[in-house]
Structure formats: C-alpha cells, structure tokens
Amino acid sequence: MMLESTSQMSFDHLLSSLRRQGSSVFDAFWIPASAGMTIKVIYKIASSTFHMRQIFFTFFLFFFALFPFFLHAQEKIPVHDIYIIHFILDGANADFFHQLLADGKLPTVQKEIVEKGIKFTEAIASFPSVSGANYQSFVTGLFPGHAGIPHLERFDREKNKNIGYLTLSGYRRINDDLINMRSFETGGSLQPSTTIFELLSGHPTASIYSSFYRGASYVAPHFLPMRAIWAAFVSKRTWYVDLLAMRKVFRQFRKQERKLPRYTLVGLIGTDLAGHANGARSKEVEKTLVHFDTQLERFIVLLKKRKLLDKTYIIISSDHGMHDTQKYFALKTRLEKEPFDDLLFVGDRGVASSQIYFKQSLSSEKREKIIETILSYPETELMALRKGEHDAHVIDSSHREATIRCTVNAREKRCSYHAKKDDPLHYCSDATTKIFCDGKFYSLHEWRRAIAHPYFPDTVVQLGHLFASDRSGDIFVIAKPDFGFRKQKAATHGSLRRDDMHIPLLIKGPTISPGTRRFARGVDLYPLLLEWYGLPKPPWTPDGENPL
Numbered sequence: 001m002m003l004e005s006t007s008q009m010s011f012d013h014l015l016s017s018l019r020r021q022g023s024s025v026f027d028a029f030w031i032p033a034s035a036g037m038t039i040k041v042i043y044k045i046a047s048s049t050f051h052m053r054q055i056f057f058t059f060f061l062f063f064f065a066l067f068p069f070f071l072h073a074q075e076k077i078p079v080h081d082i083y084i085i086h087f088i089l090d091g092a093n094a095d096f097f098h099q100l101l102a103d104g105k106l107p108t109v110q111k112e113i114v115e116k117g118i119k120f121t122e123a124i125a126s127f128p129s130v131s132g133a134n135y136q137s138f139v140t141g142l143f144p145g146h147a148g149i150p151h152l153e154r155f156d157r158e159k160n161k162n163i164g165y166l167t168l169s170g171y172r173r174i175n176d177d178l179i180n181m182r183s184f185e186t187g188g189s190l191q192p193s194t195t196i197f198e199l200l201s202g203h204p205t206a207s208i209y210s211s212f213y214r215g216a217s218y219v220a221p222h223f224l225p226m227r228a229i230w231a232a233f234v235s236k237r238t239w240y241v242d243l244l245a246m247r248k249v250f251r252q253f254r255k256q257e258r259k260l261p262r263y264t265l266v267g268l269i270g271t272d273l274a275g276h277a278n279g280a281r282s283k284e285v286e287k288t289l290v291h292f293d294t295q296l297e298r299f300i301v302l303l304k305k306r307k308l309l310d311k312t313y314i315i316i317s318s319d320h321g322m323h324d325t326q327k328y329f330a331l332k333t334r335l336e337k338e339p340f341d342d343l344l345f346v347g348d349r350g351v352a353s354s355q356i357y358f359k360q361s362l363s364s365e366k367r368e369k370i371i372e373t374i375l376s377y378p379e380t381e382l383m384a385l386r387k388g389e390h391d392a393h394v395i396d397s398s399h400r401e402a403t404i405r406c407t408v409n410a411r412e413k414r415c416s417y418h419a420k421k422d423d424p425l426h427y428c429s430d431a432t433t434k435i436f437c438d439g440k441f442y443s444l445h446e447w448r449r450a451i452a453h454p455y456f457p458d459t460v461v462q463l464g465h466l467f468a469s470d471r472s473g474d475i476f477v478i479a480k481p482d483f484g485f486r487k488q489k490a491a492t493h494g495s496l497r498r499d500d501m502h503i504p505l506l507i508k509g510p511t512i513s514p515g516t517r518r519f520a521r522g523v524d525l526y527p528l529l530l531e532w533y534g535l536p537k538p539p540w541t542p543d544g545e546n547p548l
C-alpha cells in the first residue's frame with residue numbers, strides 16, 4: 001500500500017491517494033495504515049543517525065500539525081440545509097408491499113410517508129434486477145451497462161478471471177469497478193466524480209449495509225458483520241439483520257449536528273433473505289417489513305425530537321422485486337457438457353438471469369449453434385444478444401425475434417424496437433406499448449409508458465444500454481418464471497419480468513406535496529437528489545430524469 005517506507009512518503013502522494021480513496025479512507029484504511037506506519041517509523045528512528053532523526057522529527061511535526069488543516073481545506077461544495085435518507089427494502093416485491101400497505105400492516109409508512117409524500121404506482125428497477133447493479137443506479141443515475149457493473153459478477157476478459165461482487169474477495173470491488181460510460185461517450189473521462197457520496201465530498205455521508213459506497217465518509221460494517229451473518233443464515237431472524245442496520249442509522253442521527261450525514265443509504269437485506277428462503281409473499285417477508293415499519297416510527301420520533309424532520313427527505317424503495325420459483329436451471333453444467341470450446345465464462349449466480357461470455361475467435365456459425373442449443377433448453381424464456389454498444393437482439397424460446405437500437409448523444413438517448421413478424425416482448429399486441437411497434441426512435445421519456453407493460457416492463461430501454469461496456473457478457477439468458485440458476489430457492493429475481501423489475505418507491509420531504517405519480521425508474525432518483533441538494537448539473541447526462 002501507499003506507505004511503503006517513510007522516506008518515500010510524500011504529501012503529494014498521500015493527498016492524491018486520499019483524493020482517490022475519497023474521505024472514506026479514514027474509515028476503511030487510515031487506521032490500519034497508520035498502525036503499520038507507526039511500526040515502520042519506530043524501526044526507522046531507532047536505526048537512523050542523529051541528523052536523520054532531526055529531519056525526520058521536523059517532518060513529522062509538520063505533517064501532524066498541518067494534516068487536519070489539509071483535511072478541512074478539502075473542497076466542500078455548498079448544499080441546501082437538508083438531509084436525505086434512502087431505505088432500500090432489498091428484494092421487496094412491489095405488489096406485495098402495496099398490498100401490505102392497503103391492508104394497514106405498515107401504518108407508519110402509510111401515515112408518515114404515503115399520506116405526507118408521493119407514492120409512485122409504477123416504479124421500476126434497472127435490469128439485471130439484482131442488488132449491486134441497482135444500488136449503484138440510485139447513487140449514480142447510470143444504468144448498469146453504463147456503470148460497467150453488468151450483474152452480480154463480471155468476467156474480466158483481459159485477466160481471464162471472474163469477479164464476483166457477492167464473494168468475500170470481491171464484495172468491495174464494485175466500488176472500484178464503477179465507470180461512467182455516459183461521460184466517456186460524450187467526450188469526458190471514464191471516472192468523473194459521479195456518486196452522490198463523491199459529489200457531497202467534504203460533507204458527512206453514510207453508507208450502511210450497502211456494498212456500494214464509493215465516496216461515503218462513513219461506511220458500516222467495516223468488517224464481516226458476524227452477527228448479521230449469524231442472524232441471516234443460522235438463527236434465520238431476517239428482521240434482526242435489519243435491526244442491526246437500523247442501530248447504525250440511529251447512531252448516525254444521534255450525532256452532533258455538524259456530523260449528521262447529509263446523505264444516508266441504508267440496505268435492509270432482511271426482505272431479500274426472507275424472500276429467497278420462504279417465498280416472495282411469505283409470512284417471513286411480511287414480518288420483516290412490519291418490523292421495518294416499527295423502526296421507521298422510532299426513527300421519525302428521533303427526527304422530530306432533534307427538529308430534523310422538516311428538513312429531511314425520506315425515500316423508501318426496494319432495489320428489485322422477487323418472484324416465486326421451484327426449480328433449478330443447470331445452465332452452466334449443461335453447457336459444459338456440450339462440445340463448445342469458445343465459451344469463456346458462463347455465469348451461475350442464484351438468480352433468474354445469467355451472462356455468457358464468448359472467446360473473440362468465435363465464428364458466426366458456432367455462435368448460432370450455441371444460441372440454438374440454449375434456446376432448445378426448456379427452461380429458457382428469452383435471450384438478449386449483443387449487437388452493438390447500444391443495440392441488442394432479443395429472441396425467445398419460440399424463435400420470435402426483435403432488434404433494439406438506441407442512439408446516444410450528449411443530451412439524450414432514443415431507442416427503437418423492430419420485431420420480425422411476432423414479437424418476443426409482446427409489445428405489439430398490448431395497448432400500452434403498441435405505438436412503439438412502428439420501428440421509429442422514441443426518447444427514454446416517451447418509452448416510460450412501457451413501464452406499465454404487464455409482462456416485460458421497460459425492456460427496450462433496459463436492454464438498450466446493457467452492452468455499452470464490453471464488461472457485459474455477449475448473451476444474457478433469462479430463465480422461465482419457475483426456474484433459477486445455481487440452486488433451488490423459494491423465490492428469486494434477476495429477470496426482466498414485472499415481479500422482479502417493479503419496485504415500491506415512496507418519497508417524502510420538505511418540498512414534496514402529497515400525491516401519487518405514475519412512472520419512475522431507479523436511475524431517476526439521482527437527478528432528483530441533485531436538485532434537492534442544489535448541486536450543479538454534472539457535465540455528463542445521467543440516464544435518469546427528474547420524475548416529479
């Protein structure tokens with residue numbers, strides 16, 4: 001790491017490292033680094049000459065005297081005097097959540113958020129409908145393909161290895177992996193300051209139980225959350241996992257005013273755990289959500305007591321939905337038995353979509369053969385194939401085919417849908433989406449009405465960005481509703497289906513007049529947050545638009 005030896009240590013080096021790390025360096029790395037440094041320093045002093053010692057101590061005094069000054073001198077962009085907290089009820093199915101609300105099972109959410117804020121009736125996640133890809137969408141305004149985070153894992157074609165964001169070695173990697181293809185496509189850098197955390201640099205921010213936190217000044221948990229792991233997998237008290245996260249939230253909001261996090265992202269994964277184990281609409285999921293409701297009540301009491309309620313925006317959403325499954329689609333093992341030596345990697349995370357990467361040398365005949373084979377498996381529902389950076393080919397198990405084409409310029413993106421005879425997405429036979437079947441280009445705003453499609457909501461827009469980065473696989477395979485990859489679970493997500501893609505989305509805050517709205521995409525929160533904070537528009541155009 002950076003402090004190789006004291007003689008190599010320089011301010012420039014240190015400060016540029018700090019800048020690269022964001023202020024989270026103090027939480028994630030400063031303490032172990034300083035401990036390591038102390039040992040090295042003591043060793044050096046003991047073995048140095050008198051002259052060296054003088055130089056050294058002068059430097060050290062200068063370093064510690066001025067270091068806090070450098071920190072506080074860190075550029076801090078002025079923002080409105082507000083706080084935003086986003087609770088992600090990970091994996092909560094939108095229909096089930098709305099049903100619980102209607103049945104009066106979530107009284108605090110109903111009274112404090114729905115009645116005083118805005119409920120979106122048709123909000124949608126980003127595809128793939130999995131956590132990492134969607135947490136990042138909320139914080140960057142980028143679709144997963146534009147963020148270089150194509151799924152729960154990605155195959156690194158250069159290093160010839162898989163990077164799994166749900167593995168012990170890879171769960172922090174998602175933060176380093178973030179790139180910004182929207183900025184790059186329009187002449188900017190691949191790594192501009194992008195995340196809300198980065199834009200609020202210098203202000204306190206918090207990421208709690210979220211693996212995505214790039215730029216956050218407080219990240220919890222630091223190390224393996226043993227109690228949460230025990231509760232999740234041994235005692236199976238999913239609500240307790242969320243309680244541990246909420247305790248961190250309370251701790252943050254009990255701090256002195258200048259240390260209160262301006263932005264807090266909270267991952268409440270209890271719902272996802274309960275859903276996978278027991279079913280998307282199970283009693284266990286209900287219990288976990290009801291428990292959240294009681295925690296929310298306590299949180300609102302705290303905000304009132306601290307006179308913060310009038311300047312706090314509260315967002316409640318899930319990151320993706322969930323649907324019940326029963327069976328297992330052994331795509332990876334099946335393909336390994338086929339005589340294909342051009343497959344670089346076949347993903348098998350335990351969700352309902354999977355990516356396949358081809359070797360570059362693959363001929364078009366072999367490609368056709370592989371596609372035909374996958375389509376012949378009875379578990380396959382649909383495949384999305386790479387056609388170009390903003391183009392995709394869609395084919396279903398009945399060989400219905402369509403092409404999605406998108407054009408991108410600095411200001412906007414437009415997409416078209418062109419089906420051969422019968423269309424695989426059933427857009428041309430549905431009243432809400434019929435108008436798009438003329439093959440013409442429509443803006444992402446115009447495409448919003450496709451969010452209401454009963455089976456494949458917003459699929460054209462969602463697939464139109466997926467291949468923007470070559471980190472995505474060459475094929476995405478979507479399993480039929482009954483099936484999930486890797487192992488049997490009571491419920492899963494990850495597909496393009498309504499149950500997986502639709503999310504609850506509620507917002508409440510100082511400038512919000514109560515009511516309902518119809519459409520919103522997960523990426524739309526980002527421009528909304530920028531507006532609430534009074535932050536300047538970035539030099540690149542986010543994928544989302546302000547949904548209000």
Ligand SMILES: [Zn+2]
Nearest residue numbers: 091272276493
């Ligand atoms: Zn899950």
